[in-house]
Amino acid sequence: KQVTAYTKYAEENDIELDEDSLKMIDDQMTSFETEATSEGFASVDKYLESVYGKGCNSKIIRKEMERVSLASKVIQDVQDSFEYSDEELAKYYNEHKDDYDNYSYAYYLVNAEKEPTASAEDGSSVEEESAEEETAVTDETMDVAKKHADAIAAAATGTGNLTAAVQAEMGDTTLEAVTQSAVQGSNLPADYADWMKDASRVAGDKTVVESEGTGYYVVVYGSRDANDYHMASVRHILIQAQADENGEYTEEALAAAKATLEGIYQEWQNGDKTEDSFAALAQQYSQDNGSASTGGLYDSVYKGEMVPEFDAWCFDASRKPGDTGIVKGESSGYSGYHLIYYVGQGDLYSKYLAKTALVEENLKKWQDEQTDGFDVKEKFSLKFVQA
Numbered sequence: 001k002q003v004t005a006y007t008k009y010a011e012e013n014d015i016e017l018d019e020d021s022l023k024m025i026d027d028q029m030t031s032f033e034t035e036a037t038s039e040g041f042a043s044v045d046k047y048l049e050s051v052y053g054k055g056c057n058s059k060i061i062r063k064e065m066e067r068v069s070l071a072s073k074v075i076q077d078v079q080d081s082f083e084y085s086d087e088e089l090a091k092y093y094n095e096h097k098d099d100y101d102n103y104s105y106a107y108y109l110v111n112a113e114k115e116p117t118a119s120a121e122d123g124s125s126v127e128e129e130s131a132e133e134e135t136a137v138t139d140e141t142m143d144v145a146k147k148h149a150d151a152i153a154a155a156a157t158g159t160g161n162l163t164a165a166v167q168a169e170m171g172d173t174t175l176e177a178v179t180q181s182a183v184q185g186s187n188l189p190a191d192y193a194d195w196m197k198d199a200s201r202v203a204g205d206k207t208v209v210e211s212e213g214t215g216y217y218v219v220v221y222g223s224r225d226a227n228d229y230h231m232a233s234v235r236h237i238l239i240q241a242q243a244d245e246n247g248e249y250t251e252e253a254l255a256a257a258k259a260t261l262e263g264i265y266q267e268w269q270n271g272d273k274t275e276d277s278f279a280a281l282a283q284q285y286s287q288d289n290g291s292a293s294t295g296g297l298y299d300s301v302y303k304g305e306m307v308p309e310f311d312a313w314c315f316d317a318s319r320k321p322g323d324t325g326i327v328k329g330e331s332s333g334y335s336g337y338h339l340i341y342y343v344g345q346g347d348l349y350s351k352y353l354a355k356t357a358l359v360e361e362n363l364k365k366w367q368d369e370q371t372d373g374f375d376v377k378e379k380f381s382l383k384f385v386q387a
Contacts, residue, residue: 005370006071015077017070025065029058078366082359086351093354097226098197099186100353104222105196106159108152108166108177111215112137112145137213149208149216158204159222166218177218182225182304192219227353229303231346232314235278235296237264238288238329240336249335254328261326261337268324278324278341287336296341302349307331310338 010016017025036047045057052061084092093100114135148169155165162177188196192209195201196219205221241249241257264285271277279295286292298306301314307329313319323342330336346352 001371001374001376002367003067003071005374006074007067009370010070010074015070015074017066017073021069021073022066025062025069028065029062032058032061075363079359079363082362084355084358089351089354089358092358093227093350096354096357097185099184100227100350101185102182102225102227103185103188103196104159104179104181104183104225105219106162106177106179106222107192107217107219108162108175109211109215109217110145110149110152110170112141115141137215142210142215145215146208146210149218152218153206153208153220156206156218156220159220162218162220181222189217191217195219196221227348227350229315229349231349231352232301232319233297233299233343233346234301234314235275235282235341235343236288236291236298236310237261237278237282237286237296237339238334238336239264239285239339240287240334243335249330254335254337257336258326258328261339265324265326265339275322275341275343297343300346300352302352310340313340314342 032048033044036044039047041047041050048056048058048061115138117134117136151169152162152165155168156162159179163175166175166177167173185193185197191211192207195207195209201221201224203221203223207217207219209217209219211217239257239261241253243249244253264281268278268281279297282296283292286296288296291297301311303311303315305311306314309327310329313325313327319342321342321344325340327338327340328336329338
């Protein structure tokens, strides 16, 4: 339905596929031919019929690929056409700041003890599955949890000493409060989101909030940040360490990855030491599949987007265009080293958030307008879209 509506819009507005898009479709059709041959089909049409269903052939598939690609181009063109003034973006952000601002705080959940349920006590449960399923919190255990939570809150003087207050009250030195930083308002837990978003909140404020059927949260407010900072534009080259047979990264493997990256860095320094030459090396060497083809470019990096070491380097207050450096980075998917080239500051992150939301809202409105009046009808066991 959307593809039909958008291709109609393309026809009415003289939007066509460019040579790169047509080449990608040509390449895909060629790959179909290769797959058909390798799998022993008599023709590419027989192969496509086996993949997409009876009646599908190369002519139909190519036409649909062109339609889908054109529809995607229309969407991108429409998105790119939306423009907003700084005043409009600031106004939108301010209207939604409770959800967009970042909050830092500490919390601890005092869990209420569970006691045997009535069925477990009187033996009336015929099919008993487990002891855990036969227990539940009670009004009495919730009251006990509330008393502990109130005592912890009274003893806490800030986010930094909440753990000490918890350990003192609960008599267990293994217990720790959770410290949260830069949590976007829209992601705050519902139990205490409204309390956190109160405009009068100041550092050190604390509250005790019930978590129904579980216990009581002790929450200590830290700070609120309006995302009033510039994003970073950087290029990078990633060299990953090779994991061993157990999926672990040895010191030797990490050293080898760093040595490889240092060699690439030296190659860049021996040249003209420009952004363009860095981009060329990123295309040649970087193992980050998401950015290598664009010269390692990340154009709008915001705080917390990258691994901590990468993030800290990008947002160092002394950072200036042309700076380079090597940092270690690791996540659940890799461990290795990044060579980073700082291109410069980007837009304010608050403006970026507002523009992203406005584009999404206006694009949705545009999409609804375009598809209005198009109906899906079934003919000959196939579905067609008609205006």
